[in-house]
Amino acid sequence: MPQARQTPMVVAASDRSLPILIAKAGSSARFAWEEFIYGKIRNRHTRAAYEHAIRKFLSHCEALNKELPTVSPRDVGCYLDEQDYAPATKKLHLSAIRHFFDTLVTRHVILLNPAHSVRGVRLQVVEGKTPEITVAQARKLMQSLDTSHVVGLRDRAIIAIMIYTAARVGAVASLRRDSFYDLGDQHCLRFSEKGGKSREIPVRHDLQHFIGDYLVAGGTEYADKSKPLFRTTIRKTKKLTQNPMSAGDMARMVKRRMKDAGLPPRLSPHSFRVTTITDLLSQGVPLEDVQNLAGHADPRTTRLYDRRQRRVTRNLVERISI
Incomplete structure (x- = not known):
């Protein structure tokens, strides 16, 4: 008997945003895709990273004429070997594929899960890659700011918050007017951070004045509580808008201020976090207290920021007698 002619599967218009292998695999695969991407992953940054990794792998499988049930551990392993990624990025891609x-x-x-038996790249992190800004450099940066206008006052307050609270730039960008408040005996900042954490950190007196000076100069001292604490400006007019500064806006501002102060270009907003943690540990502050300030769930993460014992000095390498 002549062999029956197979009709190619047509992907519905409503499924065109799905990876082709998912759309072809039927309703259960589509449900699994939406459950994993939109249901299980609540952090938008993680969702974007995982979705990118999975789409890329599924496109690779499609190019090999694979269907979902025929994907093997060899396909996963060879795919990872072919990618010119850093070890940490390969681990992220494998994690995304495995969980999906x-x-x-x-x-x-x-x-069966073809990624379950695939081993990741060995990666042992003993020290974070974020460069440290020295205490002298941080002071130089703060002293270089022109605080004769509201923009300078705003930028000083932002940088001081990162220094004196060890907060991430994203947490600073999410601050609202009611995030800075008076408890009667002290002022506090309440941050919304990674993993849905909400943390209250006391504000030291100089930082309290920095924030207060900015609010008065910007006319936002009595602004609506839901309004952003830090606002953008209209180009170079030094006038504040009603729009919040994003984490990207703040990062670019810090880079500009560092460049104006003559500091190394490799420094970043996260460098303040490294320096604050190292400085406190150098003063003998218990690791647990520093961990609480940094908002780390694991003390090992806090240790990655500690640069006290892992510095290789130039004096050491100059002593090599070859």
């Missing part, structure tokens, strides 16, 4: 295929197994789209 777990969802496909749960929803009975496939029988």
Whole structure:
């Protein structure tokens, strides 16, 4: 008997935003995709990174004429070997693929997870890569700011918050007017941070004045509580808008201020966090207290920011007698 002619599967218009292999695999695969991307992952940055990794791998499988049930550990391993990524990025991609295929197994789209037995790249991190800004450099930066206008006062307050609270730039950008408040005996800042954490950190007196001076100069001392604490400006007019500064806006501002102060270009807003943690540990502050300030769930993460014992000095390398 002549062999039946197979009709190519047509992907519906509503499924065109899906990876082709998912759209072809049917309703269970589509449900698993939406469950994993939109249901299980709540952090938008993680969602974007995982979705990018999974889409890229599925496109790779499609180019090999694979269907979801036929993807093997060899396909996963060879794909990772072919990617010119840093070890940390390869680990992220493997994690995304592994967790997504777990969802496909749960929803009975496939029988076994092909990524489950694939080993990741060995990566042992003993020190973070973020460069440290020295205490002298931080002071030089603060002293270089022109605070005769509201923009300078705003930028001084932002930088001081990162120094004196060890907060991430994203947490500073999310501050609202009611995030800075008076408890009667002291002022505090309440941050919304990674993982849905909300933390209250006392404000030291000089930082309290920095923030207060900015609010008075900007006319936002009694602004609506839901309004952003730090606002953008209209080009170079030094006039504040109603729009909040994003984390990117703040990072670019810090880079500009550092360049104007003659500081190394490799420094970043995260450098303040490294310096604050190292400085407190150098003064003998208990690791647990520094960990609480940094908002780390694990003290090992705090230790990655500690630069006290891991510096290789130029004096050391100059002593090599070759």
